[in-house]
Each structure stands twice: as C-alpha cells, then as structure tokens.
Amino acid sequence: MEPFPVGRASFGPSRPAADELWRRAVELIEDERADVAGRAVSPPVDVEHLRTVIGGYDFARPAPAEDVLGAVAELLRTATVHTTHPRYFGLFNPTPTPLGVVGETLAAAFNPQLAAWSHAPAAAEFEAHLLRFLGGRLGYPAEAVAGSFTSGGTEANHTAVLLALTRAWPRYGTGGLRALPGRPVMYASAESHLAWLKIAHATGLGRDAVRLVPTGPDLRLDVSRLAAMVAADRAGGDLPFLAVATAGTTAAGAVDPLHDLADLCRDQGLRLHVDAAYGGAAALSDRLRPALAGIERADSITVDAHKWLSVPMGAGAFLCTDAAGLAETFRVTTSYMPADVPDTVDPYTSGMQWSRRFIGLKLFLSLAVAGRTGYAEQLDHDAELADLLRARLAETGWEIVNDTPFPVVCFADPGDGTRAHHDALARTVVEGGRAWISPVELAGRPALRACVISHRTTSADVEELVRAVNDARG
Ligand SMILES: *Cc1c(COP(=O)(O)O)cnc(C)c1O
Numbered sequence: 001m002e003p004f005p006v007g008r009a010s011f012g013p014s015r016p017a018a019d020e021l022w023r024r025a026v027e028l029i030e031d032e033r034a035d036v037a038g039r040a041v042s043p044p045v046d047v048e049h050l051r052t053v054i055g056g057y058d059f060a061r062p063a064p065a066e067d068v069l070g071a072v073a074e075l076l077r078t079a080t081v082h083t084t085h086p087r088y089f090g091l092f093n094p095t096p097t098p099l100g101v102v103g104e105t106l107a108a109a110f111n112p113q114l115a116a117w118s119h120a121p122a123a124a125e126f127e128a129h130l131l132r133f134l135g136g137r138l139g140y141p142a143e144a145v146a147g148s149f150t151s152g153g154t155e156a157n158h159t160a161v162l163l164a165l166t167r168a169w170p171r172y173g174t175g176g177l178r179a180l181p182g183r184p185v186m187y188a189s190a191e192s193h194l195a196w197l198k199i200a201h202a203t204g205l206g207r208d209a210v211r212l213v214p215t216g217p218d219l220r221l222d223v224s225r226l227a228a229m230v231a232a233d234r235a236g237g238d239l240p241f242l243a244v245a246t247a248g249t250t251a252a253g254a255v256d257p258l259h260d261l262a263d264l265c266r267d268q269g270l271r272l273h274v275d276a277a278y279g280g281a282a283a284l285s286d287r288l289r290p291a292l293a294g295i296e297r298a299d300s301i302t303v304d305a306h307k308w309l310s311v312p313m314g315a316g317a318f319l320c321t322d323a324a325g326l327a328e329t330f331r332v333t334t335s336y337m338p339a340d341v342p343d344t345v346d347p348y349t350s351g352m353q354w355s356r357r358f359i360g361l362k363l364f365l366s367l368a369v370a371g372r373t374g375y376a377e378q379l380d381h382d383a384e385l386a387d388l389l390r391a392r393l394a395e396t397g398w399e400i401v402n403d404t405p406f407p408v409v410c411f412a413d414p415g416d417g418t419r420a421h422h423d424a425l426a427r428t429v430v431e432g433g434r435a436w437i438s439p440v441e442l443a444g445r446p447a448l449r450a451c452v453i454s455h456r457t458t459s460a461d462v463e464e465l466v467r468a469v470n471d472a473r474g
Pocket residue numbers: 092151152153154155157193195246248249250275276277278304316
C-alpha cells in the first residue's frame with residue numbers, strides 16, 4: 001500500500017493511499033466497537049497529559065496521517081465518557097447504529113449543500129420523505145407535514161418559538177417584539193428541558209417570559225395550575241401565546257397530559273408545542289405509541305434522531321403542518337441564492353441554518369435497513385430491560401420514584417434520602433468504571449437515574465448495574 005501523502009499533497013491522495021487511510025479508519029472504528037465494553041465506562045482523565053499532547057500540535061510541520069490518527073484515537077479512548085458502552089445508562093446519548101455512522105460519513109464525503117433544493121434534490125427529497133414518515137407516525141396527515149432537520153432538539157424548540165410568535169402576531173417578523181401590544185409569555189413544566197431559558201434569552205422574549213408550571217407528584221405538568229397562571233398573567237397585562245408539553249422529560253421520562261393540554265390551549269387560544277426530543281421515538285413502536293396519545297393535536301413537535309433513534313449527533317427534527325407559517329418565519333430572498341424550483345421547498349427557508357449538511361441520511365439508512373419494525377423491536381426491548389431493572393432494584397431495597405412508559409428508571413435509597421448520599425452513590429458507581437448513571441432531583445427529591453439507551457445493553461448489563469449500585473451502598 002502507498003503511504004498517505006503529507007502536507008498539501010494530502011488533499012488529493014492516490015486511490016491506493018486513500019484506501020489505506022480508510023482501512024485504518026475502519027479498523028479504529030471496529031476495534032472500538034469490539035473493545036469498548038471491556039473498558040471503564042468513564043475513565044479517569046489526566047487533564048495535564050491531555051493538554052500536553054494536544055498542545056504539541058503546533059501545525060508548523062505536517063505529520064503522517066497514521067501517527068495523527070493513532071494519537072487522536074488514543075485520546076478519544078482514554079479521555080471520553082464512553083456513551084457507546086453497553087453500561088452507559090446515562091443521558092439520552094445512544095450507541096449509534098453502524099449505518100448511522102456510514103450515513104454520516106457519506107454525507108460528509110458527498111457534502112451536498114442543503115440550503116437550496118436545486119443544489120441537492122436527492123438529499124432534500126430523502127429528508128422530506130423522512131419528515132413525512134415521522135410526522136405520519138406521530139399522527140399528522142403525512143402529506144401535510146412541513147418541517148426541517150435541525151442540529152438537535154434545542155434548535156427545533158427554538159424554531160417552535162419563532163413560528164409561534166410569527167403566527168400569534170403577524171407584525172412580529174418585521175417589527176420585532178417591540179411591535180407587540182405587551183409582553184409575550186410562554187409556559188413549560190418545571191420538569192421541562194431548560195433550553196427554553198436559552199431560547200427565551202436568544203429570541204428577546206427574556207428568561208422571565210418562561211413560566212415554569214409546577215408538576216404534580218407524577219412529575220407531569222399540572223394543567224389546572226397552568227390555567228390559573230395563564231389567567232393571572234392575562235390579568236397582569238401579559239400576553240400568553242405558547243404552552244409546551246414535554247413528552248418524555250429528561251430527568252424522569254414523564255409525559256405531560258397531552259389531551260388536557262391540547263384542550264386548554266384550544267379554549268385559551270394558545271399554541272401548543274410538544275417537546276418529544278427523547279420520547280418521540282416511541283411513535284415507531286405500536287406498543288409504546290399510545291404513551292404519546294394526543295401529540296397529533298400539537299401545532300408543532302420536536303423529535304431528536306440522535307437520542308432514542310440511535311443515530312450519531314447531531315440530528316433533530318422540527319415537525320408541523322403549517323408550511324406557510326414556516327415559510328413566513330424563515331423567508332428571505334437574495335440575488336445569489338439559486339431560484340426556487342416549483343413544487344419544492346428550499347430548506348434554508350424552513351429552518352434557521354443556511355448552509356446545511358445532509359442530516360437526514362444517517363436516519364434514512366438506519367431506518368431503511370432496520371425497517372420500522374426493527375426499530376420497534378429495539379425500543380420495546382429497551383423498555384423490557386428497564387422493567388427488569390425496576391424489578392431487580394425493588395427486590396434489593398430501592399424505591400422507584402418515577403412513573404414512565406419509557407426506559408428511564410429513577411430510584412432512591414429509602415435508608416438515606418439526602419442529596420449528598422445519592423451524589424456519593426453515583427460518584428462511586430461512575431468512578432468504579434462499571435456503569436455510568438447520574439444523580440437527579442425530581443421535584444426536589446434526590447434520586448439516581450439510569451436510562452437504557454444503548455442498543456448494545458443486555459440483561460447481563462442490567463444485572464451488573466444492580467450489583468454496582470448495591471456495592472456502592474455497601
Ligand atoms: C435532549 C433534550 C432537549 C435538547 O435537545 P438537544 O438535541 O440536546 O439540543 C430538549 N428537550 C428534551 C426533552 C430533551 O430530552
């Protein structure tokens with residue numbers, strides 16, 4: 001094999017040299033997949049060493065690709081929380097499907113530009129097809145689905161606020177918030193994902209405009225409290241415009257009462273957005289789909305593909321049935337952008353990004369090859385493993401403190417309910433390298449949180465987690 005050229009020549013290697021580079025890359029990827037389960041989930045990190053090695057690259061001299069790849073892989077192995085580990089029971093970060101990784105690679109290599117449809121008809125049509133499929137499973141009429149792939153849930157939620165403001169006040173787009181007859185306020189539960197605060201900051205609504213509605217003991221948004229808050233805000237001269245339901249909260253997997261919220265929003269003239277960044281995946285399983293009943297009544301929905309749909313980051317989706325509203329929100333024309341093609345939508349006019357990568361390909365490949373039913377089996381399997389985890393924890397003296405159809409298990413030590421104790425337990429488990437879990441607080445109550453999110457997790461991994469938390473408790 002030819003060595004990979006260094007310096008400027010590395011931009012255009014010969015075919016044999018490129019093949020050799022890919023052989024090395026594939027070897028790294030497959031070695032990682034084979035070996036990660038044998039390593040500590042969260043290795044201790046030597047920051048000094050990390051900075052010395054990385055700082056050693058001053059880019060003054062070109063370096064052989066083989067050396068650089070080897071050094072990068074070594075640091076990724078030793079200084080990363082291994083979210084691809086079968087005992088990563090953590091936040092909603094999945095082990096990506098191999099086809100997702102291939103999709104990411106092909107998207108990078110072909111590098112289609114998804115700003116204008118005319119530059120990337122294939123990529124744009126693949127994505128539109130996927131959005132119709134997802135929207136259809138969520139209960140929207142598939143042919144009416146509009147939306148966009150996003151960097152993640154935060155961008156999709158940001159889109160929801162922009163569309164809601166644009167629809168609620170046609171003058172908002174040109175005149176801004178100052179053109180409105182008062183201060184717009186929005187509502188989400190105290191258990192919602194607090195990206196809402198960043199979004200309120202960025203849109204100019206201001207963080208105080210996000211009203212956090214208390215939850216009941218079930219950690220679901222309390223709709224009667226919401227109704228009272230809307231009335232009080234109106235009486236105080238504010239302008240309620242949007243309620244957010246979370247379908248699968250980050251801490252506890254709770255699903256807000258979607259039908260009740262939709263009823264209230266209809267009666268009060270509020271828009272409803274459902275943040276199903278994590279839980280939306282359940283739409284692919286006939287068994288889990290009922291947990292999302294009512295989601296189809298929302299004005300818009302967020303689903304992340306890089307969570308429970310197991311594709312590499314970043315891949316989110318914003319879905320609605322208001323193509324005209326979306327086009328109004330992101331409308332712009334320039335002299336240099338290619339003209340639009342009749343009967344197509346330019347992605348840069350349905351989302352905030354302009355130049356955009358082919359986000360949907362990794363999901364398309366994963367879904368086309370696993371099939372919807374392959375995904376459903378995996379989702380159902382994760383839910384069954386969580387049932388096993390709940391049962392084993394309860395048997396060994398833990399109290400399960402959340403109620404969710406999804407595989408998010410929150411559990412507390414009835415012997416010592418303090419935050420310090422639960423923090424220490426999580427730290428002991430993580431530092432022991434046997435599993436990754438996190439401490440959490442649910443409506444002020446300290447607990448531990450374990451989410452089955454890797455498709456590589458087995459019942460043996462669940463048993464090992466149970467042993468690890470029991471050993472930590474002593
Ligand atoms: C993860 C998450 C978000 C944020 O999504 P990102 O993809 O991390 O930007 C928002 N809402 C919920 C419910 C989430 O779980």
